Amino acid sequence: MTAAARHGTTWLGLDPAHPFGIHTLPYGSFTTQDAPARRVGVAIGDQVLDLTAAAGALLPGDAALFAAGTLDPLLAAGPDTWARVRAAVTDWLGDERHRTAVEPLLRPAGSVDLHLPFTVADYVDFYASEHHATALGRMFRPDGDPLTPNWKHLPIGYHGRAGTVVPSGTPVVRPTGQRRTPEGNVVLAASARLDIEAEVGFVVGTPSTPGRPVPLADAGRHLFGVCLVNDWSARDIQAWEYVPLGPFLGKSFATSVSPWVVPLAALGHARTAPPPRDPRPLPYLDDTADPAAEPWGLDLTLRVTLNGHPVSAPPFAAMYWTAAQQLAHLTVNGASLRTGDLLASGTVSGPGPGERGSLIELTANGGSPLTLPDGSTRGFLEDGDEVVITADAPGPGGTRIGLGEVRGRIAPAVSSPS
Ligand SMILES: O=C(O)/C=C/C(=O)CC(=O)CC(=O)O
Numbered sequence: 001m002t003a004a005a006r007h008g009t010t011w012l013g014l015d016p017a018h019p020f021g022i023h024t025l026p027y028g029s030f031t032t033q034d035a036p037a038r039r040v041g042v043a044i045g046d047q048v049l050d051l052t053a054a055a056g057a058l059l060p061g062d063a064a065l066f067a068a069g070t071l072d073p074l075l076a077a078g079p080d081t082w083a084r085v086r087a088a089v090t091d092w093l094g095d096e097r098h099r100t101a102v103e104p105l106l107r108p109a110g111s112v113d114l115h116l117p118f119t120v121a122d123y124v125d126f127y128a129s130e131h132h133a134t135a136l137g138r139m140f141r142p143d144g145d146p147l148t149p150n151w152k153h154l155p156i157g158y159h160g161r162a163g164t165v166v167p168s169g170t171p172v173v174r175p176t177g178q179r180r181t182p183e184g185n186v187v188l189a190a191s192a193r194l195d196i197e198a199e200v201g202f203v204v205g206t207p208s209t210p211g212r213p214v215p216l217a218d219a220g221r222h223l224f225g226v227c228l229v230n231d232w233s234a235r236d237i238q239a240w241e242y243v244p245l246g247p248f249l250g251k252s253f254a255t256s257v258s259p260w261v262v263p264l265a266a267l268g269h270a271r272t273a274p275p276p277r278d279p280r281p282l283p284y285l286d287d288t289a290d291p292a293a294e295p296w297g298l299d300l301t302l303r304v305t306l307n308g309h310p311v312s313a314p315p316f317a318a319m320y321w322t323a324a325q326q327l328a329h330l331t332v333n334g335a336s337l338r339t340g341d342l343l344a345s346g347t348v349s350g351p352g353p354g355e356r357g358s359l360i361e362l363t364a365n366g367g368s369p370l371t372l373p374d375g376s377t378r379g380f381l382e383d384g385d386e387v388v389i390t391a392d393a394p395g396p397g398g399t400r401i402g403l404g405e406v407r408g409r410i411a412p413a414v415s416s417p418s
């Protein structure tokens, strides 16, 4: 890497404060009006490098990885390839001598359409924020302990619906489902308590062997990168259906993800110690006991806006369970990982009132609605509402690593049989 690239500047003349600077280099899948075939892109500043085209000339040994136009082959190729490709892209964009070859392969970010970046294999949604779990426990189980007895012994999760993971910008149709009215009648109706869940998604690259648990220290061999997730949740459908087997239709209608996957390699400066955990979990989850597995959380600051109005800034550093622990737990029974598995962290909520990652927390279950600048109030989402979640993290030399955004607007329910 050149000295200029190390300092966050390149021949592109980028503002070193740009969230998609030379130290971020996230991967996505794009098309343009004139070229409908999918291509792999790397975001740099307000431009997108066409990696499918660039690899043919600049990385010929790896060109096949980008031919399909999704990240799937790159994810499957494993950590040595991830490092080689990232080093090459950093060199092209950072070193003036590549300018003539690379400049024609840059597209203005505003001129590309972004798609689901990888094929979602299995989707798991965890529940790793102690603040979120405590707040929901108080609301739903006021007579018992807010945390269930298992909560500090294992990262709770459920298997979700991979086929309804949609890219940022896809309209979210208000779900219809069964619920129980306050009078006790069971009805089929459009959800009246549609919520968001601001989460971070971990994307699995390298698969694992069936029957072989993935130890904490091996997480970095399997996890490729992160994206942002909005796990839309219909609280009324959820409340009626989810005992005893967990969330089903209340969360399976749509889960939105950001189009850019930021490799874990870009988040080295964001690694941070997780909060103290007590009691110590069993050895396969005890990252303080394993000398090969330094415990790492990530210092990501999420920001949630509703119709352009900031409503929350959830801190990911406060999460109790780490991605490595979630991976170790997910595979401890011998279940294997597939390329493209998406592990959502669970709703990210911090301790402060402005740090909650769901409306059910921000509005006390709808009882204390938010007031928006236009004077309207929201307990839960209305048709036409648009939610945007962004995030960034510390990078080298005072730079910021951006995660981009996940955006979604609520469309009215489709009428359905009763
Ligand atoms: O505690 C409950 O009864 C319900 C919890 C959730 O709905 C949260 C969830 O789906 C997992 C998460 O995103 O944290």
Ligand SMILES: [Ca+2]
Binding pocket: 125, 126, 197, 199, 231, 344, 346, 347
């Ligand atoms: Ca969730």
Ligand SMILES: [Mg+2]
Binding pocket: 160, 231, 232, 251, 252, 253, 254, 255
């Ligand atoms: Mg969902």
